[in-house]
Amino acid sequence: MSRSVFSYVRGGLGRVWRFIDASRRAVMNLIFLVIVIALLYAIFGGGAKPLGDKTMLVLNLNGQLVEQAPGGAKLAALANLGEDNVRRYIQLRDVLRVLDNAARDPDIAGALLLVDEMEGGGPAMQREIAAAIDRFRAGGKRVVAWGSNYNQGQYQIAAHASEVYLHPMGTVILDGYGKYRTYYREALDKLGVTVNLLKVGNFKSAAEPLVANGPSPAAMEAEAYLNNDLWNRYLQDVEQARKLPSGTIARGIDNLPALMEQHGGNLARLAQGIKLVDGLKTRDEIRVLVLKHGVPDPENKSFRQVGFDEYLARLAPRLSGDAIGVVMAVGEIGDGIAAPGSIGGLSTSNLIRMAREDDNIKAIVLRVDSPGGSAFGSELIRRELELTRAAGKPVVVSMGNLAASGGYWISMASDEVIADASTITGSIGVFALFPTFDKVMDKLGIHSGGQPTTWLGDAGNPTRPMDPRFGQLLQSSINHVYAEFTTKAAQARKSTPEKIDAVAQGRVWTGAQAQDRGLVDTLGSFNDAVRSAARRAKLGADPRIVYIERETTRFDKLLDFFGAPQAVADLVDAAVARQVGSVLAPAGIPAGMAGHVVKELNWLNEMTAQKKPFMALTHCLCGVPE
Known part of the structure; x- marks a missing residue:
């Protein structure tokens, strides 16, 4: 029987498809083989090209x-x-x-x-x-x-x-x-913004720019003492x-x-x-x-x-054996989860717990570079370090540029505190800010009203004047947090709350000044902290070092890799610049200065955006000296 035309066509198409399929598999197999060979070469025969002499x-x-x-x-x-x-x-x-x-x-x-x-x-x-x-x-x-x-x-x-x-x-x-600081009290008064500052510590001057028109004598005394020590140390080092x-x-x-x-x-x-x-x-x-x-x-x-x-x-890392775990505490301290480059009370505590439960980690070095932040978040971290020491693992704190206020709080549960002579530390004090905008509302003709069941209902509403009873509650809470701070510091430094209070009061010190006052143990470097931890854990002179870090989510990494956070920051900066140009430029204020003003005052806005009516802050509101 003769074959139909359709059967010839079908057979021809089948042969073409089988050829295409075979070619596809051959190419894929070839690519796979090249990848395998490249991996084997990289592992066993390749690597970096050796460096030449000199x-x-x-x-x-x-x-x-x-x-x-x-x-x-x-x-x-x-x-x-x-x-x-x-x-x-x-x-x-x-x-x-x-x-x-x-x-x-x-x-x-x-x-x-x-x-x-x-x-x-x-x-x-x-x-x-x-x-x-x-x-x-x-x-x-x-x-x-x-x-x-x-x-x-x-x-x-x-x-x-x-x-x-x-x-x-x-x-x-x-x-x-x-540097000279900018003070906003008179400007805020003209706008109708009232900033209620509640604090403990004569030298806790972090929020002074929001409630005064110039620095207090205590703030000037502390700043001069700090900066002169830093500058003299710089001159001595360079000369x-x-x-x-x-x-x-x-x-x-x-x-x-x-x-x-x-x-x-x-x-x-x-x-x-x-x-x-x-x-x-x-x-x-x-x-x-x-x-x-x-x-x-x-x-x-x-x-x-x-x-x-x-x-x-x-430089290939060492992947096995006993090690020192390094936990980085860098940035402002919040309560919850934070990505690397900032501190979350929960996330950093989890990292410390991971290191404590890892049998290969024999000691922990906490590297601190933080101006502080949430007192609650700071205590979460301090407590986790305390549990680590109780479990028999040494904890050594290495202070970087900043370990002030909450940064000092998280440093207290350690076997040794090592600071650089130029570290900014101390600032043992607590404050809370509660801004109200009732006068702004009156100027705009906006009013609020209601009938809460108690005076405490909606007491944290910033559109109404602060109730004196609510202010009393805030101050009592701040006093309690300060007492906790000084008591824990006294226990850590084998001192008394009274002696700690004498060098506390919110005052910042250089590392060298802090050592003279018993707030740190040793002046040294990060390597000194590693050596101290190795000695305490009996690990020898060249211990393996493992950085215990929380990686960001895949989505965050994708956004970061393609520059999304920077793009968002650029959009925010552009929006701020436009706002500055339209509001402050007509007053003759240069755009650069206006941008600085907006950035500082935006901190107040972030405070009012918190879900809590107020937050006890162990924060020096200071930065790295320039």
Whole structure:
């Protein structure tokens, strides 16, 4: 029987489909095979290309220097591989790890330090990096620092290099610590906003800008005492590093107008003249200079080098064995769950509990860089550390730039508190703010009314004047929280509440001042805290370190990776700018200053947005000195 035309067509289509299917499977199998081979090569035969002899480490700190990157270390690493306009974060731990490993690496001949685009940091973090540079140099390796300009923080790090160079059109800006604050009492009165401040502590001046037109004598006394100690320590550190006679920088600032005239208005020549820098060189001249310390790289027309990120990627973590768990407490303290880069009472407590229940974690180092926040959230964290010590695991606190108020509260349940001499700590005090807008409502002709069953009903309504009885309740609560604070501090410091109260009252201290007053045990670095924890846990001189961190959700990571949070921030900034332009600009206030005003006053708005009528705050409302 002859076959129909349709059967021929069907057979032909079948053969074509089988060919396509076989080709598809062959291609997919080939791709899979390539992936397997690549993985095997990476694991067993590949890896990073070995460094050549006399390689120079290029330590280009071009980003925001932070203790912990927002979103976690993994997301920060991805962001650092992205576009140039994506905000880049450089973690202190990574800088220290790179420098300490490079110091022991025989292939690393020296380092080129670039801090032009380094942002943020703070005195304590800068001192940590400077000490790491000193350790690097102690092995006989040279460090060349170069910058087109140096601000005060950048220069503190660069000053520890073997040689410091500046662009011929650059400058070194050293202007000391402390800024003028803006006070809003009269402006708020004109608007009809009443800010009810309830506090304990003569020096708890955090909220003064909202209730006064200038600083109180107590605030001025405390600020001067703090800033002078920070500045004297900075001068001593830099002058010793540069081998300058004591007082060189202070005299340079005092005589700056005359020195400018003497050097023809050339700031770079002035910096060289008072020996803040060793020479003036352009970037290409620095390349020639560094070639003398390393070897040429003809392919790249430069010197043989390895970058910060590339060298960091070469450092494989130790994955097994007993370890010290490091919990990062960075940012303001809230009650609940917070992503890395901020502190949640619940989330940080959970991390501490995870470390306590992990049999491989033998001790905990709590790294604190926080101005404080919620008293309740602070107590959640302190209690979890107390339980960790009761379980037999040592706890050592390492204070970074800030460990003030609530930041000090969470530091109290520890075997040892180690602070940098320039850490800002103390601020043992409590306050609450309760703003009311009844006068604004009257001006607008808006009124409220009702019949609650008790006087306490809706007592936290900001559209009505504060009931004196409600104010009495708030003050009683604040007094109680302060008593809890000082009592727990006294127990932790083996002192009495009366002695703690004498150095508390909301006053901030440097780490060195706090040690003199018995608020911290030791002055030292993060590495000192790790060594202390290792010694207490009997782990030896080189313990494995594990960072106990909460990763963000997949959705948050996706948004962060594509820049959504930054986009939202940009939209908010744009909205604020428009508001500033329409409201404050006609009054003659510069846009930059107006933006600062709006940002500070927005904090009041956030306070009123809380679900609770008020919150007891152990917060210094302070930042890293600039």
